[in-house]
Amino acid sequence: MSTEGFQSPAAPTSADSSMDSTEAQRNNPAKTPIQILHEYGTKNGNLPVYEMEKAEGEAHQPSFVFSVKIEDISCTGQGSSKKAAKHQAAEAALKILKIDPGTVKDPVKSESNGVAAETDNHPNSVGVLQELALQRGWRLPEYTVLKEAGPPHKREFTVTCRMESLSEKAVGNSKKAAKKAAAEKMVGKLQSLSGCSEITWTPQPSVRFENLRNSQAEKITLLRRNPLSIPNTDYIQLMLELSKEQGFEVTYFDIDELTVNGQYQCLAELSTSPVTVCHGTGISCSNAHNDAAHSALQYIKIMASIK
Structure with a gap:
């Protein structure tokens, strides 16, 4: 991909100047505007936020406009790729912040097949x-x-x-x-x-053990009263019902390595606060899951019964 379009609006516009600038960038190991702006935001506790404002043009010649917001500053940049537009926006923000990026490295290096190489800003x-x-x-x-x-x-x-x-x-x-x-x-x-490329998902609030202790809901009450030693019980289902009632999530992680006895291993992680992780083993993956759920239920039963 051509590097035309990455040039700062304030830079010379002649072809010779553009080539000289690009060559200087490639030979300089300095950081990109995005990296410099990110480091500035990290030090000040206010990371830059990039948003795509517009995407238009033909497939072979697209045009992107990105905005970046940091502190009370908002800048936009335009380029033939998302990376180019973000770099332009970051460079504009650096100018307003009066941070001299110096001669920065080329944000996109062309590969022999003409496809732009991935760099720090391409969704790393x-x-x-x-x-x-x-x-x-x-x-x-x-x-x-x-x-x-x-x-x-x-x-x-x-x-x-x-x-x-x-x-x-x-x-x-x-x-x-x-x-x-x-x-x-x-x-x-x-x-x-x-549901889209922009990440809007938010995690459920963590459930504290104080909430479990104070809860008088049906499932947690049954857990306190009943033993967890009945053969052939589906503890995975019991855990699922309890997690739905109390508002936490359960994730099972299979461990590839078998135990010394040749059994399968599993971890059950509960999104409580603090996070709860319990271990389980079994002659199959499903049995290991059930054993991990059993261990987690036992732990919750203890924690939810403490006065």
Whole structure:
């Protein structure tokens, strides 16, 4: 993809000047306007927020307009790609803030096939989730390596990304690749739950154990009164009913590694405050889930009965 359109409106417009500027950017390892603006926002506790204002033009020649808001400043930028428009907007904001970006690196490097390479601002899903959590006061995303497999020259890593009550799992040939893939899946899930590319999903408020102790609802009352030792009980269903009544979510995480006895393992995570995580094992995945649900119910029963 051509780098035309990334030039700042205040920069020279001649073709020679544009080429010289682009060449200087490529040879300079400095940061992009978006990175500089992000660092400025991080230091000041007010991260920049980007929004797409307009997308028009033909498929082979699109035009995008993005706005960026930081503190009481709002700027727009236009370009032939989303990355270009965001960089223009960030550069304009830096000028208003009187922050000299210097000679920044080219936000888009052309590949031999003419397709723009992904850079820091192209939805770097790990960064997107990090910013989302900071902006909205959510818990920061957590990444856990569940499994490492394969010979030394061809390792395969399985990583889980957890964000609030949601979880996604992905595989990669390195921890970094698996983490990135899991983050991309999480962004996709958030967009799916939001019904559009703009993430509007919000997590349910965390349920504190004080609420469980004070609740006189049917399911929690039955849990306090009845034993959890009846054979062949569907504890997963009991947990589901209780979670719906009390307003928390339950997520089950399968652990690929078997126990020393060859049993399946599972974790049940409850979106309570603090978060509750219980372990379960069984001769099958479903049995492990049921055992984890049983352990979680036992824990809630204890916590909800403390006076």
